[in-house]
Amino acid sequence: MPSRRVRIRFPKPAKRVLMPLHHRFGVTLTVIGLVFAFSIVPTDAALASTLLVAPSTALADGGPAAPQQQLLVDATIAAPVVDRESIGATDGIDTLAHIGTNESWAKLVLMFGGWPQTDANVTLMLRWMRQENGPPDWWNRNNPLNNGYGSxxxxxxxxxxxxxxxxxxxxxxxxxxxxxxxxxxQAGTSADTTAAAIWASPWASSHYGNGTHWSTRPVEIVRAPASAWGF
Incomplete structure (x- = not known):
């Protein structure tokens, strides 16, 4: 008896429906956003560290306590740092003029020049003024350094x-x-160094004897008459 061939037909696999490309990008971004959002949610410990709870108070008539008030403060907020060492004050023109001494005038020159009022600079200016006019009459002709410019x-x-x-x-x-x-x-660190620059300059034709006519002893502080200051 001849054999019979039996043909078995298997069902064709269903076609895979592909989501459009821009939809797939949208789903991917949504998943990433959810993961990122959950990752930055603060823990209970972090919330507890930034939670300020106002103490409850009972009413005067013995009634129930008032509900607690809560204030959430961002833990990343830091108090500003104040550099107190940088806070200072410098006498103004009017103040120095009313003090009226040769030291005041030395500080005025430094102020107008924009140079620091260090001890070295003030000492240098006082010594220079002494070599020009002397402390007893340092305001002579209202020209303490015998300056020719503008006078x-x-x-x-x-x-x-x-x-x-x-x-x-x-x-x-x-x-x-x-x-x-x-x-x-400008350096304001050495009265002697600046004095040497004065000797080498053409300010005085004598060049102060290259330092031999320059005293470093303490300078007497003397107040000028109010009229010399324009009062």
Whole structure:
């Protein structure tokens, strides 16, 4: 008996439906967003560290306590740091003028020049003023350093209407033509170094004997008459 072939037909697999590309991107981004959101949720311990609870208080009539009030504070907020060492004060023009001493005038020159009012700079200015006019009459002609710029006297024998004006012109003259002196005042660390720059400059034709006519003993602090300050 001849054999019969039996053909078995298997069902065709269903076609896989593919989601459009832009939809797949959207789903992926949504999943990533959910994972990221759960990862940054603060823990109970973190919330507890930033939770301020106001103590409950009972009512005056013995009634139930008022509900607790809660204030959530971001744990990343830090209190500002105040650098108290950087806080300082410098006497102003009017204050220095009313003090009225040779030390005040020295500080005025430094102020107008934008140079630090260090002990070295103030000492240097006082010594310089002493070599020009001397402490007993340091305000002579309202021109403590015998400055020729703006005073009407090219040889330093001119005068100014008041000592504040004299300080302004002194600072301007130094800035316009005495870089060595300005460098020393800007550093403000050594009265002797700046003095050497003064001797080497053309400020005085004698050059102060290259230092032999320059005293380093303490300078007497003397107050000028109010009229010299324009009062």
């Amino acid at each position: 009407g006297g090219g040889a330093g024998l001119g005068s100014y209407p008041d000592l504040v004006t004299a300080a302004q012109y002194c600072a301007k003259n130094l800035q316009r033509g005495y870089p060595g002196i300005v460098a020393g005042l």
